[in-house]
Amino acid sequence: MSFTLAIVGRPNVGKSTLFNRLVGKRLALVDDQPGVTRDLREGDARLGDLRFTVIDTAGLEEARDESLQGRMRRLTERAVEMADICLFMIDARAGVTPTDEIFADILRKKNAHVLLAANKGEGSAADAGVIEAWSLGLGEPIRLSAEHGEGMNELYSALMPLADEFAKRAAADTPETDVDVEDGAEGPTLDKPLQVAVVGRPNAGKSTLVNQLLGEDRLLTGPEAGITRDAISVTMDWDGVPVRIFDTAGMRKKAKVQAKLEKLSVADGLRAVRFAEVVVVLLDAQIPFEQQDLRIADLAEREGRAVVIAVNKWDIETDKSNKIKLLREEFERLLPQLRGAPLVTVSALTGKGVDRLRSAVLRAHEVWNRRIPTARLNGWLKQMVEAHPPPAPGGRRIKLRYMTQVKTRPPGFVVMASFPDKLSASYSRYFVNGLRADFDMPGTPIRLTFRSQADKNPFKNKKKSKPSRLRKHLGKGRADEG
Secondary structure (H helix, E strand, O other), X not given: OOOEEEEEEXXXXXXXXXXXXXXXXXXXXXXXXXXXXXXXXEEEEEEOOEXXXXXXXXXXXXXXXXXXXXXXXXXXXXXXXXOOEEEEEEEOOOOOOHHHHHHHHHHHHHOOOEEEEEXXXXXXXXXXXHHXXXXXXXXXOEEOEOOOOEOHHHHHHHHHHHHHHHHHHHHHHOOOOOEEOOOOOOOOOOOOOXXXXXXXXXXXXXXXXXXXXXOOOOOOOXXXXXXXXXXXXXXXXXXXXXXXEEEOOOOOXXXXXXXHHHHHHHHHHHHHHHHOOEEEEEEEOOOOOOHHHHHHHHHHHHXXXXXXXXXXXXXXXXXXXXHHHHHHHHHHHHOHXXXXXXXXXXXXXXXXXXXXXXXXXXXXXXXXXXXXXXXXHHHHHHHHHHHOOOOOHHHOOOOEEEEEEEEEXXXXXXEEEOOHHHOOHHHHHHHHHHHHHHOOOOOOOOEEEEEOOOOOOOOOOOOOOOOOHHHHHHHHHHHHXX
């Protein structure tokens, strides 16, 4: 999805109707009664060749207290802040109301990209309202009829240039991954710094750690869980290496994430993992390796990112020697797919261990970019096969012919084999663990593929041509002469 579009406006202006049209399904409940939508609803939208995420929001009302309407308004305003584009809808038949004017002013301050749509614009009864919409100061209104599908081309024309802008921005921020060995990838530069995401459960100390790394109180911290709401990036210099660090919202178990606001925050944190090259999974020393910690680390590994495990609040741990031994045992048992990944103890509050964490991150990034010559790989392959030959299903020995590295970021390898589909997952793990140990690649995700080498014989699958009548006749004649 290239961008996020939030549809906002007063109750009953047709937001959910447009949402349903964009996603192509009746996901949102629609009724003539105002205030039907209360929660935020996300969907995968499609408009021409544009693909984006659309958010249906509750109707904007002037309430600011702790009432239901006040909470709904705060939730909608939060969605506006997080969305890339905001589509402000008014009712063209009702015209511009004083409430529309108030919210138009709020939206100009909260979102840089605000589009104005005059819905229910079918027929001459809406002409006056469409003209009046110009007074909101949000540019030319898009005349829509969400119910009848009118004005979709105009909406597409308004979104297209913004979509191109966000696509370029995403391309600039997205790290290079799965890079061909022949092409190579540049090291961190000012234009493309090393991107590090700090993730973990609420109140693990992520913002405090980022402040400690920066050497200043740039991010809001405190004893309350959940202060950070969205992924915030800051740029700094680590001993001459340009680095961009993402501080993310705490991620709890899905069953406990009830508030829609927190769901948005968690989604933002997951996006930060995908934009990172190295992911620092921050644990609380008092309650390490809970289920959500394991899920976060597994997500980073599946996304192909280098992973560093940092255990925070080490300053208040009393039995440090036994605790670190227990942590390493749990790590090996619970996250075997990250075997050998660095595990660093830190105190975000005092700064102790932060230098070790910085070194571990730079080292993990270097391993993530590791290249191994083909000659060394094939010598290693021979030793591995001699030590543990592949199975012989049905009595037919599987031959492993040669091996090469095809990708970096993370390292990816291909082994040419006969009957590659007969090789078990345990034999693949044997190779992956061997690569980690023998080529000094602890912890980084490794992609290993067994492939069948295509036969180069050009005549293998050719049908034998039938002999011509003349050749048959000549052959018969020679037989008679004999």
